[in-house]
Amino acid sequence: MSEEMVPGSQFKSLIEKDMQDCYLRYSMSVIVARALPDARDGFKPVHRRVMFSMHKLGVVPNKGTVKSARIVGDVIGKYHPHGDSAVYETLARMAQDFSLRYPLVFGQGNFGSIDGDSPAAMRYTEAKMNNLGALMLEDLEKDTVDMGPNYDESLEEPLVLPSALPNMIVNGTSGIAVGMATNMAPHNLREVGAAIHALAENPDLPDENLMDYIKGPDFPTGAVVCGRSGIREAYLTGHGRVRVRARTEIETDSKGKPRIIVTEIPYMVNKAELCKKIADLVREKRVDGITDIRDESSRDIRIVIELRRDAVGEVVLNNLFKYTQLQTTFSIYNLALINNLPKVLTMKELLQVYIDHRLDVITRSTQFDLKKAEARLHIIEGLRIATQNIDEVVQIIKQSKTTEIAKASLQERFNLDEIQSQAIVDMRLGQLTGLNLEKLEAEYNELVATVADLKDILEKRERRIAIMLEKLDAVVAKYGDERRTTIGEAIDDSDEEDLIAEEEQVITLSREGYIRRLPIDTFKAQNRGGKGIIGAGLKDEDNVEQIFTASTHSYLLVFTNKGRAYWTKVYRLPEGTRNGKGRPIVNFVGLTDGETVQAIVPVRKFGGFFCLVFVTKKGIINKMDLKLFSRPRKAGVNAISLDEGDELVKVQLVGMTEEEYKASLNAGDVEDAADQSAETAEPAEGEAEGDDAENLEARPIPNDLLMIATRNGQAVTFPITCFRPMGRGTHGVRGIKLSEGDEVISLLWLKAGNKVLTITEKGYGKRSEPGTYRVTKRGSKGVKNLNVTDKIGSAVFVDSVADDYDLIITTKEGQVIRIKAADIRLTGRNAQGVKAISLREGDVVQDATALPSVEDIEHDSAEAKETFDKVEGVEVDDDSVDASASEGENPTPEGV
Template structure:
């Protein structure tokens, strides 16, 4: 190695060393990157409403002559020219942007006229770019109109070979018309599309009234106008979005509802139809949506049509409300963020239009200056030609005498003072232009050019004339392209719950031993005289029997107590309403019942407010009684909770709501009863077993418990064979609990065992239902008043083998309203 060779291991001092804190360097680098993303990729320019990729695609199509009047070009060709000349990013990103501009469900006014598969509202992706073709749509040309007249600034492209526009001239406010969405670093934009005609009207109003308010402009731009139509709920959110540049719009699908079906004809903007249908179907299968039996997509090129077939007996309003709540209403978050002078800014409605107007004013001014310069140049040429024609003989002679063309030009300039441009045209004139007709044509053109010069000078000198040009051009675009509004505005009625859509009425809820459940309007069953057979109340399947019937209002929350000591919470309207002859719906779809678990008692829990000193008092088959404060039942799980702990051979048979000061009467199937003060049963927790209430004979069991209040006159007892009686409550003397009690009713072969006991008052009515599904409604005062140890009278006539399954009492105030 030569001794003169440099020693690479030798330290060489740096010419300049700067010390920098790493956190500051990283912060500045990140800010530079963020601003590059914000300005160069993610956010639209407030002037033309375009991001760089969209602007470059349209300009590349313009440069390649792929206009609305040209034939379609392969999308791959457009993407290739855009990528090669202007947008040095991946072809898939460019093609995605191109495809979106061709989608009539994404753009209010599509900027690309596509041919082939450019995707669908089902979320299907566009076909490969080699299969599709594209060209500019007619309205896209309005964004590029006059771009060759020095109307906008140009900058070098990424490699300096070409020039690209910083912004397009934009003959209409594209940011509002087509909207925009994008995510930058630390910020995002989401501008909704609008109706072209409304936006132009608002722009013209702003030109005429520069001091107008956002409220004034909203008389023209009433709301966003989505390409997919649908409905915007409420006006307050629209006003906030236009006033502040931010807001949350509720967008609701358009529905047509009938008794047996719901037809969806318009979807919220950006909803994926296929995924929406899948989610609805999943919720139906999971039991989250009730009342739907079929779901079909009948959409075609004419529009959206999704048919939701309803089950028999389903409430269409409730199903519609559930669909809206979970699937058919979305939120569009408005963030009107765009670049203004290269900086991101949130704009209100007026500011958005003002930025556009300032841009358009500059475009028209620069175009007028360009046209004026062109017109003045042409007038200058025409002036020279006219002078030459006036002196045609001398001009011809001068040219003939000249040695060459340059000498002829010099002679003309010396003789008449022509400029270089003028003599170039004069020397190039043909002899045919010396005719009188050609002279007249030149004179006419000169006058026309002078008029154009005067017009352009007026525009440049007079602001109102310039604004008048902008207004005229906007009106022309509106006339050519505007269409009717698609999105409607509906009033916000607040949150509508399923309960709001259900009429309040008293119903009878019937449950069978095989856990079929249904409800029927109480008015279906008119009061009859006692002793009749009644009418059919349920068409049971073979070997099934009615287990219970109870009265409830459709808006009531019910506590359903089962024989196994569990309690469930249920809204009455959730029980399907069906006809008298219908079997019902399996209760497992409503309550998480175990095998062999049956509903034995129902309590209206609208009365269960904590701190009221009220109790749920329970009686078991083996004679135990338990009292628990209503606060213990404030949070009932969907799978139910334990209400009472039972012995293996015991079962819950009845529950009463008490206030701590009533007397309780426990009745047995053998016709025995005992009355004692409620206070003798101390309040216990849900997991307790209770205390002894009545001592039973070996073959006897409890059938019910009644709470006697001050307003009760009688105790009503009904037996299995359809007999019953009223007895004054005074006939039942108070005893200590856990005694044998007194005879309540004779349980002979005619009567059969007792099956129900209730405290009643004048005006009350009785609903008795048999195990075979017969039902009768009769006034309690039709039933004879007799003593305790008596047989009673026939209440319901039963067929052989049938027996009473359940008894419900209709209080006098509710009995009158349902007659």
């Protein structure tokens, strides 16, 4: 029976649709009418209504203050039918000099403090608009903005304010809507005025150039912004993060003891809570060396942190930055309403919206003045006619029995209209004196000039721009001040690393993209019974995609299927628990839509003779110097250029000797040579199609061999030195010549003692000695790694493993089996293998993972540490990009 025939199903569907519609209307109401500001004046409706109500009440700068309760009551009763606490909090915040960079309200009484004290009750405080607040409503009566009905349509209220002050940019705002939020930073009025000047005079000014005028956020509480990369990102994209630190200094008191003096704190930080947090840290012994903390603030902030005589002030201060709100991150998200639609705006767009709004206000103000001047001029023209024919006018009026007859006679005699004739009959005899006649003529000439000037303004945009800038200059000259917030240098990661002990960690990445780190000792304790690196007790042990060790001070290079690289530090990852699964890796690297993590490469230092080798699904291979990735952008960099339809499969970090490194620089084979070798390379004896000889003898292998394995059972093995390194963002060369329908599934760095393990989609597996794979030219078809048949299916997993590795095999229908690698029989290179997992009918193997033992991973960790310790590191700055490694360039490693 269909759903429509089920009783009540249609009614249920209607209810669901109605609920969806209601929620959508509610969401849009919150977004448009409550939480997000209009980009033109920077006000939410409640702010605009408070200011307009004060304007209508006459609570203006040149008048006295009135009770806040009176203002709040007027706002609620006429314009904003919501709670009085929300309206009063809005009014109070606009009076707080620690909340707004340029307060708009003058408050008398207790309006709260930076210690988190709430304002006194509205019946005790008084308020009025200050001069800056009055600028927001300047020329409101000149029809400069659109008006709309209030909630009960009994009154009208402005839909936006004229805003002679660029409030949106200089004061910032914050708000949380449904599914979106805004958080805009305050700025310095002088800098914003200069930027508006530059953009108004040159609309094509590049976004980058605006930062020559606006240096960065200018918070009411001062403090120090660390670095410019977050500012740049916010200004160019509309969202970014800036790190803000308290302004501090370390001094020595009269007794020779060091102490830390805090004179400015980050924006929106509660000073009392900050002091309490520091005291709690000392009590819990998480921060050592502090003997006393005192808040000596009066009008200015002054927090004194006394230290022990043997304490190092810089170390204590770094710990306080780490664990308290002496250092915060301000997330900028410039989301505002444009034509009642939310949009993320760059700094240039913010400025342009304000410029366009002010030009529209000036245009409407000019039109209002023109209309008024033309109306007066029209009357004056009629009065001039009357004074020039005064005797006849008087005679007509005297002879007329009524005013209406007099007006009609005047209109007929002198070709006047109703307005002009009315003005004549209303004229008093005293206005006929010679002096008043001269004034009338002077007013006429003045009005003619005024009308001509106003029409010229409306015709010429440059004149309107000049008027806008002239008014803005007057505001800046009167109310502009010096910058409070200092833009300092970026904080080096070493500052944070100094607070973190260097220890070995095991990092795991799940198939769902969850990443975590655990101390290596966690797994040592679980190694009873030979359960491998994961061991008993880990909830998602059979869901691990990648596992490796790295120091807490190591870097992680994260590579995606689209060929992009991202950068993070190990200590930034969450320290997980045995039964936890970690956090999504997208929390640490900014993956875009459609990007999945293909490889994570731990790097202790960027230096030495290390290269990254990339292989793609279509068989393209590329090699790049590791130093090219020492300074990637936080938003990621293009590591390798991919053809349409191609994807990155794997990235392998390989180390070379100096001789091997130099040999690879001089490698002469390029794409054409590789293609030629692919066509001429012939299979060696015993490698013909279908040969399943059990050749188990292993030749000794060098430590510089790479292997590319394909889904249809081919493998090509070649030295790492046979092709030269390329620049970041380049395409690469052919690694293997693929047959039609085949694709690459793995890249191996062959290690002595390990075996080449292959798992097929029908559940078969085999191990082969790497020495049985003939070394061929890069770009050739290679040799047979697996004799693919309908019985065993295609290869799905190929890796280089030791005998004590654990192998986890996962099927498409969710079946999971865990076996020892040594349980899979050692066979010939092109054999079919043995049954590794029994599959249900219709099921196939989806993936597999090889997990090393504790001994193997400890050995690899010690070996990597020893190797990297010999390397002279490259200075790393994650806030910038090495110019020599820019996109699309192809430098040799010698030039890096």
